[in-house]
Amino acid sequence: MKNGKVTIQDIADTLKLSRNTVSKALNGQHVPPKTKNLVLNAAIEMGYKSYKSIASADSVRTHKRIALVTSRFLLNINYYIYIMRGIELALEDKDIELLQFTVTNATTFRKLTDFLAESKIDGILCIELFKNNYLSDLIALGYPLVSLDFPALNLPINGKFDLVMPESFRCTRAFCMQLIKEKGCTTFGFVGDYLHCRSFYERFLGMREALFMSNIPFEADYGITLSEDDLVYANPYALYEVISKRQQLPKCFVCANDAIAIALIEALKRLRKRVPKDCLVIGFDNVPESKNNEPALTTFNVDKVALGKRLLSVLLDRIEFPAEKNRTLYVESRLIARQTT
Numbered sequence: 080m081k082n083g084k085v086t087i088q089d090i091a092d093t094l095k096l097s098r099n100t101v102s103k104a105l106n107g108q109h110v111p112p113k114t115k116n117l118v119l120n121a122a123i124e125m126g127y128k129s130y131k132s133i134a135s136a137d138s139v140r141t142h143k144r145i146a147l148v149t150s151r152f153l154l155n156i157n158y159y160i161y162i163m164r165g166i167e168l169a170l171e172d173k174d175i176e177l178l179q180f181t182v183t184n185a186t187t188f189r190k191l192t193d194f195l196a197e198s199k200i201d202g203i204l205c206i207e208l209f210k211n212n213y214l215s216d217l218i219a220l221g222y223p224l225v226s227l228d229f230p231a232l233n234l235p236i237n238g239k240f241d242l243v244m245p246e247s248f249r250c251t252r253a254f255c256m257q258l259i260k261e262k263g264c265t266t267f268g269f270v271g272d273y274l275h276c277r278s279f280y281e282r283f284l285g286m287r288e289a290l291f292m293s294n295i296p297f298e299a300d301y302g303i304t305l306s307e308d309d310l311v312y313a314n315p316y317a318l319y320e321v322i323s324k325r326q327q328l329p330k331c332f333v334c335a336n337d338a339i340a341i342a343l344i345e346a347l348k349r350l351r352k353r354v355p356k357d358c359l360v361i362g363f364d365n366v367p368e369s370k371n372n373e374p375a376l377t378t379f380n381v382d383k384v385a386l387g388k389r390l391l392s393v394l395l396d397r398i399e400f401p402a403e404k405n406r407t408l409y410v411e412s413r414l415i416a417r418q419t420t
Contacts, residue, residue, distance in 0.1 A: 085127040094121055112399060142174045143201040145394065148191070148217065150182045151207045157366045158336075158383060159206065162227070165387020166204070173395075182208065188216055195222065202398045204390055209276050223401050225394040227386070231273070231280040239401045241393050245381040246409040247278045247363070251285030251333065252292075254379075254414055258359065259293045262420075264330045268301030270343055271312055271335025279335040282363060286333045301329035313338040315345035322346055328358055331420075337362035337369045337378055344372065344419065360419040363412075374418035386410050 091101045094117055104110045104118035105127075121127075147166075153159035170177060180194050191213070195203070205226040208214045218224055218238035225241045258264040267290060273283035283304075290297050303312075303321050311317050312335070322328060322343075334340035340362030344354050354360050354374055362369055365380035389410060397403070 085122075085125045087127075090118060090121050090125060090127060093125070094118065109400065112395060115399075142176070143398065144176045144178060144198055145202050145204060145391075146195055146198065146200045147177055147179045147204045147206065148182065148208055148213075149179070149206045150210065150213075152181065153206065157368070158364050161383035162206070162387040162390070165384035165389075166391050167387075168384065169388040169391040182211075182213060188213065191217075192220065195220070202394045204394055223394065223397040225390055225397060227390055229277045231275065231277050238405075239397060241397055241405055242277075242407040243386065243390050243393055244278055244407065244409055245364075245379075245386065246412045247281035247379075248285040248288075250379055250412045250414060251282045251361075251363075252289045254361070255286050255289030255331070255333065256293060258331055258420065259289065259295065262359075264359065265295050266298065266301055266329035267331045267333060268298075268303065268329040269333050269335070270303045270318075271339050273304055273335065275335070282333065282335060298329075301327075313342045315342040315349070318343050318346035319349045323350055328352070331359040331361065333361050335363065337364045337366045337376060340376055340378070340419075341368055341372050344374070344376070354419050362419075365415055369415075370417070377417045377420040378415050379412040380415050381412050382410060 087101050087105065088098050090096075091098045094101070096114070096118070100110055100114065101118050104115045105122060110118075151159065153163055166177070178198055178200070180191060182191065188211075200222060202223040202225070203217060205214055205217065205224065207228075208217075208226065209228075209230045214226060214230065215236055218236050218240050221239060223239050225243060228244050229242050255264075255267060267286050269283045269286055271279055271283075273279050287297050303318065332340075332343055334343060340360050344360055347354055347358055347360075352358055360376065362376045362378035363381075364383075365378045369376040369378045389408065393406070393408060
């Protein structure tokens with residue numbers, strides 16, 4: 080250091096990094112987050128230019144606060160327990176504080192925005208936030224945001240956000256086509272509110288596309304697709320009330336998730352229908368109950384822990400590079416064939 084003046088080269092020598100890497104970190108260009116934090120902290124400690132005087136400023140703050148915004152009590156639902164575990168694992172070696180805000184029927188959007196502002200949030204994770212336009216309104220606020228799934232038919236939205244989703248369309252289509260070819264299935268019904276979220280909608284489309292590609296007409300009456308306000312899908316008694324009035328059932332039911340599929344199997348038993356002899360049933364998510372069900376449920380495994388980890392990593396990228404183009408990232412789903420097919 081000449082005359083006590085700290086240079087980029089001094090920081091590079093101290094950290095054993097290249098001068099080019101240090102320069103990129105100090106000028107906001109892309110370098111790995113850990114490297115950037117090392118460089119910024121060294122610049123502060125060594126007194127590079129004015130960095131020492133702004134050590135507590137947001138522009139060099141390594142500690143981050145992330146808000147998890149949801150409309151569900153996540154730890155009461157097996158599927159989300161594993162996703163939360165993934166998020167927690169991804170947080171272990173990071174200086175990040177995770178705050179949760181649960182939206183209820185009594186929550187006003189103003190209450191949510193006040194919470195975000197008062198907490199000085201750096202980014203938002205959204206899980207199961209599909210009603211009341213809250214997701215669109217949050218995106219409009221301008222915070223870096225990542226959502227697990229998305230409302231099914233939302234118009235394109237501009238903003239600093241990304242989507243992370245389990246792959247649903249291709250795997251559902253492929254398995255339905257396999258059942259058509261190998262087991263002669265020609266009638267399919269979808270069970271669930273396919274407009275609840277984009278994943279449910281893509282599972283519905285995958286089933287319908289399999290029929291189209293096999294030159295089999297799609298018969299909507301085989302499905303049970305009332306809105307959630309009209310039917311509690313995970314309630315076997317409610318499903319029994321519906322299917323007991325049907326004169327004919329499809330050969331195969333494709334369910335939006337495992338909870339619905341397990342309830343449907345119980346409803347079919349009450350109707351004295353045998354699974355899989357009379358009806359095949361397919362679920363989605365591979366929650367623990369699917370394996371322990373009688374009969375064991377055919378489903379699609381989603382690596383839920385990996386999904387949680389991906390949510391956090393994508394959000395940190397969005398915080399670091401807010402001007403990047405929006406992304407929709409899919410985590411692969413894998414068929415788990417069991418006794419219901």
